[in-house]
Amino acid sequence: MIKTVSKPKTSSYDAIIIGGGHNGLVCAAYLAKAGKSVLVVEKRPLVGGAAVSEEIVPGFTFSTFSYVVSLFRPHIIRQLDLVKHGLQIIPMETTYNPIPGDRGLVRWADSERTRDEIARFSQRDASLYSEFGLAMGRLSRFAKNIIDTTAPEPASLNPKELFKLFKMARLFKDFDGKLRYLNVKLMTMSAVDFLQEWFESEPLLPAMAGSGIIGTFLGIRSPGTAYVLLHHYMGEIDGAFRAWGFSKGGTGQISLACAKAALSFGAEIITDAAVDHIDIKKGRASGIVLENGDDIRAGTVISGLDPNRTFLKMVGEHELPDDFVTQIKRYKNRGSSGKVNLALSRLPNFKDGRPGHHHLKGDITIAPSIDYVERAYDEAKYGAFSRRPFLNIVIPSLSDPSVAPPGKHVLSAFVQYAPYNLKEGADKWPEQRDAFGNAVIDTIEECAPDIRDCIIHKQVISPWDIEKMTGLTEGNIFQGELSLEQLAFLRPVAEWSRYRTPIHKLWMCGSGTHPGGGLMGAPGELAAKTMLTEGGV
Template structure:
């Protein structure tokens, strides 16, 4: 049997590395185990063809907590964010287009092409979102309070734990109080659909469709569905891109962030092993005591922290008898509905858009390119997915990181990253293994309609269907958030009601991944919070 650790972390995704780092800096002996041969989970940079590197899954940065960046000294370990300006480009079928970004004057001019009223309203809309985000951020980054009067058999809390929960509840109440007159609309944003909110603010469909993509990314919901307002807010919470809601590229791809986290963790004393898949979490006497690798090796620890999804953690790695039946049943009810596909392409040329021609890097290439011209287009794409069909007109967010980062491809060549919405995990007819390539062709055609040179420029492609996202990254259901970001699966309800504080019913077992509060995105918050809770318990 190998040596004993204070903590063993299952999975070297960014949250696992953040958690390990904070534990080691507090003097704990930590081991991180990763089943793949590379750290980072879904935040990795990998070669898709000789000389071409893409951010395989996660591809932009904004939500990473500034405190984590500073406290873990990530810049010293090679982490660098490249800002994008403009940050958004929406080509339209009628030959017009909409550019947006951190430049207020650019936004005013561009939006005014469609609506003078919207151009005047947009700064107020941004200020409104900013006020809500700034008021709620401390609560969203905190360990969530348990606000429900749960019976003792669901969760028994000691005196100190009850006091800590009360303090967190008071902090949450103070955050809500700060909203003042914004509270009613903030509650609507947190619980309601995005479409009526956008309709209230704006009249231009081009602007509303551009903004609505933030409400649906990673979700199996249309913008008209309840809960998409929160996803909209979630995507404007971060400032790592240089300004609130402005997403940036990590130089060298998202894997450079994970590499910086690894270097920082190892400098703090963390041991990291790759190609070390965990097959089982062992429990004895009502406590997690060890992990057993697929090789048969057993590693004991005072605490086991899982960066895997709740489904993998509780339903695959643990024996059913180790958990209370009611808790295990609640885990089986977690919604992993998702409908996303990632397609990475190596290009010989930049897309030359009809509405804004140019064969060299221009403002239309730097930001996220939206192929979703209207709200109705997005709703139709969702309806196809609801029936179990790949969208006939897919919603696509395309980024060209080589427009600002020359480290990813040979000189003059480029990387395109397509994040495609409404590719349902389960198809009504067949599977993605059969239909994936045809759908990728459909996506390329959709872009080619706006940039006629696009198809001819594609040299290589990497297709990650929802099934492949699950296989490669252990993302249950292909869900990039480790579970849908719906109201009944947020805050103290994540992963299930009563267990929002990163602890689990099995003593010594904790969650630190996106399946815990505050959810998905490369924020590091679940990892940091899990470390704080564990340090209280150790």
């Protein structure tokens, strides 16, 4: 834990960062490291935004929202010395897809064993699986180049920008023909269509396609979802792509490590301090006003909030050019997922005939067939949560016993779809929350019939709750969908992809900027580095 106060030490800073999410904290750490006086302002009592751990029931630590880590940039860990500040990542080794009444499919760290598992459904798929992994690995390295630098600006004639595009083109050129086509396909196809070019069997197809829909309001057959697939493939731990892990003590420990790093460089953090608005004078941001009326001045104001909240609530339409406002309004948030966190008295029994619980240590995806996942989307399209949703479940206490009392467990279920905009209206979520939670538990029950007997406590979080708790507009976990038209030089909107805004001295550093969400820390880092090199702060 870190000790924070709700009052700043002074009334003026080089930079004020609104929002103590992981990106805000990373940004603060880099700016403070460069010698700037920095204040981070967080409305909740704890830092982390959507990357928090909370002891909801005594002894049980829930990673309330974000629950696994993969994309967090390794160089940020090194540059901010996050290990020294407490960051510990425990890798997840398995991916399990239960099927009611069957052994299901487990993909292990051991590739031979995985091949045997897949061969039960398709010999052909089994023989292709590692080849696919290699191709995605090669594409990931192309993508890594994009996420580790500021977005290229294709409309610019600035030699620096042209060089960047040239560099990317050269990387692309290094691909052999097949891989180049694959890249184009990845950018345009649906997750299922893309995967069907390789594989034929269920449950492998829906199991793999599942990561293509996470955080989007799209189905696995919707074009564009193949890219999101890659976004989940390029996570890297210790140089290995497609590695996922748990943060010891819950996801909030990542935020705490970032906060400790920021504090160690001299940044200040205040909590329980909600910002009312950004003070703008003559088109220039000059400070912030808290909800309690406190006025704090800043050379630069940086928003870690999502674009919608930043511009339409903190700045105000009247301060902004019309076309910019229109674009921000068009920016798609469309929260589509919820979370069910359970405290369990014991491990539920997945009736799969598999001995032990080794196969439950990684993630457990409930997506038994393509139609199942597409059907879940059908309901969401018309404003209802899925009765049988796509679930991504983890039981982190199996790898990190510190998050639950001995013998007991925490289970985190990421649920899709839970549309923010119910057809009865988003504000009807409190009435539907219970039914939503029950649908999730019913779904788990089909694979683990005794789940209800194990539940000590249940926390059900709808996208409406996510918005209420974290401020994320429409509860979108990525601060805006990771669809192609909202990525790279188009994130959040064209011409404003470099963390700048139409307001002088107002910058952005959240997941709503390039390269997007997913607990990467990259937007915070790139924003800080851009500001420092371009005289933004």
